[in-house]
Amino acid sequence: MTSRDQPASPATTSLANRYGGQKRSLSGRTKRIILIAALAAGIAFMAWVSTSNATSSVTFKDIGYSTPDGTLAEVDFEVTKDPAVAAKCAVKALDSKFAVVGWKVLDIGPNSVDTGKDGGRTTVHRVQVRTESPAVSAVVDNCWLPDKQQ
Known part of the structure; x- marks a missing residue:
């Protein structure tokens, strides 16, 4: 008795059985x-x-600094913000090794439109920072809008 060979299934059918059908x-x-x-x-x-x-933008620009004596530094800077809002700026004094020897946070309140320049947006400020040792530099570290207290 001889049996007839079964016809081979197409390759695509066997691959589909093994790996799954074609993706749609x-x-x-x-x-x-x-x-x-x-x-x-x-x-x-x-x-x-x-x-x-x-x-919520507040920008600042250092104008200059002076160190009148070994325990004091003065910083001049500009703040640009909406005239109707208040801001805070952190000012630091540094020694010759860039260590912070003085730090102060300055509150800058709202101002009128005719104060400063640019319609009251840019105002100039001077702050004195007490130092624990002689400073060789003083800069504004950062300015921000404080969260509203309710």
Whole structure:
């Protein structure tokens, strides 16, 4: 008795059995929805970045410093902010090894539009910082808008 050989199954069928069927591609509608969602997320992110920087910005610029004696440093600087809001600036005095020898936080209140320049946005300030040893430099470390107390 002889048996007839079974016809060989095509390679694609055996590969599909082993590895699974062919993957379906995304439909045009699904691709469109993904593209619209990505664009909406990008626009929302750009809006958030542009509004967060515009609403809470305080900048400062060191003008100069002096050290009248071994226990005092004076710092002159400009602050640019919205005239209607208050700000705080941290000023530090440094010794020859860049160690902090004096530190002070200055409160800068709201000001009128005719104070300073640029419509009241930029004002000049001078602060005296007591030092524990002679300072060779004094700078503004940072300025920020304080959180509103309720």
